[in-house]
Amino acid sequence: MELVILGSGGGPQPSAHRASPSVAIVHDGAVFIVDAGNGVANQAVAAGLRLRDLRGVFITHHHNDHNADYGNLIGLAWTAGLVTPVQTIGPVPLSAMTDEFVQLNRVDTEHRQALGRPSLRSLFVPSEVTSAGVVYDAGGLTVTAARVTHPPLDAFAYRFDSANGSIVVSGDTAPCDSLIELAKGADILVHEAYSPDDMHLLTDGTNAAVDRLMKHFHGAHTTAEDAGRVAEAAGVRCLALWHLIPRAGVTDGSWVEQASRHFGGVVVASSDLLRLDPAEITVPSLDH
Numbered sequence: 182m183e184l185v186i187l188g189s190g191g192g193p194q195p196s197a198h199r200a201s202p203s204v205a206i207v208h209d210g211a212v213f214i215v216d217a218g219n220g221v222a223n224q225a226v227a228a229g230l231r232l233r234d235l236r237g238v239f240i241t242h243h244h245n246d247h248n249a250d251y252g253n254l255i256g257l258a259w260t261a262g263l264v265t266p267v268q269t270i271g272p273v274p275l276s277a278m279t280d281e282f283v284q285l286n287r288v289d290t291e292h293r294q295a296l297g298r299p300s301l302r303s304l305f306v307p308s309e310v311t312s313a314g315v316v317y318d319a320g321g322l323t324v325t326a327a328r329v330t331h332p333p334l335d336a337f338a339y340r341f342d343s344a345n346g347s348i349v350v351s352g353d354t355a356p357c358d359s360l361i362e363l364a365k366g367a368d369i370l371v372h373e374a375y376s377p378d379d380m381h382l383l384t385d386g387t388n389a390a391v392d393r394l395m396k397h398f399h400g401a402h403t404t405a406e407d408a409g410r411v412a413e414a415a416g417v418r419c420l421a422l423w424h425l426i427p428r429a430g431v432t433d434g435s436w437v438e439q440a441s442r443h444f445g446g447v448v449v450a451s452s453d454l455l456r457l458d459p460a461e462i463t464v465p466s467l468d469h
């Protein structure tokens with residue numbers, strides 16, 4: 182089992198510094214992707230993954246930094262040789278979005294199908310997640326969803342468990358008990374983070390603009406420092422900060438320092454195409 186960070190940035194604005202949020206979990210040769218920000222198919226190929234090995238797509242919520250390329254990911258995998266249906270899982274209205282994507286792209290789709298490719302629609306097997314619980318269980322991999330706090334949207338975190346380790350991906354959320362419960366004892370928690378002292382980098386720098394932004398983030402997102410508190414409460418071995426906001430202007434050292442204030446495990450400031458193996462996380466001894 183391996184975690185590959187495809188895009189480490191957060192928020193919808195395209196950036197030259199970090200790709201849009203998406204991670205891959207590779208298990209037994211099968212590729213599972215959580216969130217499909219803009220450019221996810223390209224990032225997966227850049228990471229050396231084969232799109233035809235895609236078996237599952239999990240969407241945490243329907244903000245467009247997380248789902249802009251939901252349909253494109255499968256549509257582009259189809260042109261790259263995908264012939265096996267892919268389980269796609271996410272909040273309502275995932276099923277309607279799937280049908281609308283195929284309809285939106287009907288000119289291309291009908292042309293390629295006429296050339297002999299399988300029906301694009303048949304490659305999507307959408308399933309809407311409406312409550313906490315197991316959402317996928319096959320081939321030695323179990324995925325469990327928990328509802329998280331990202332008002333006003335329905336939002337879920339996903340936990341991947343296999344014999345080789347456990348990885349939890351938070352999506353967007355304010356600190357919440359349901360995520361701590363889901364992440365209990367996991368090897369790796371991939372958690373969103375923003376750096377409150379650097380939010381002026383996203384605005385024109387006026388206090389009013391920064392205040393407006395902070396109001397929006399409070400109650401719906403998590404600071405790097407609080408991500409450390411969540412990781413500590415959950416007792417995970419490694420916290421991989423992800424969906425970093427701002428995408429540029431904060432050093433890795435600063436991200437790690439903020440999250441380490443309340444967490445004794447390993448902290449990683451993720452970067453695009455970073456790979457982590459949950460079986461190889463070494464937590465430094467804490468006997469002091």
Ligand SMILES: [Zn+2]
Pocket residue numbers: 191192202244246247353424
């Ligand atoms: Zn987001």
Ligand SMILES: [Zn+2]
Pocket residue numbers: 242244331353
């Ligand atoms: Zn969001």
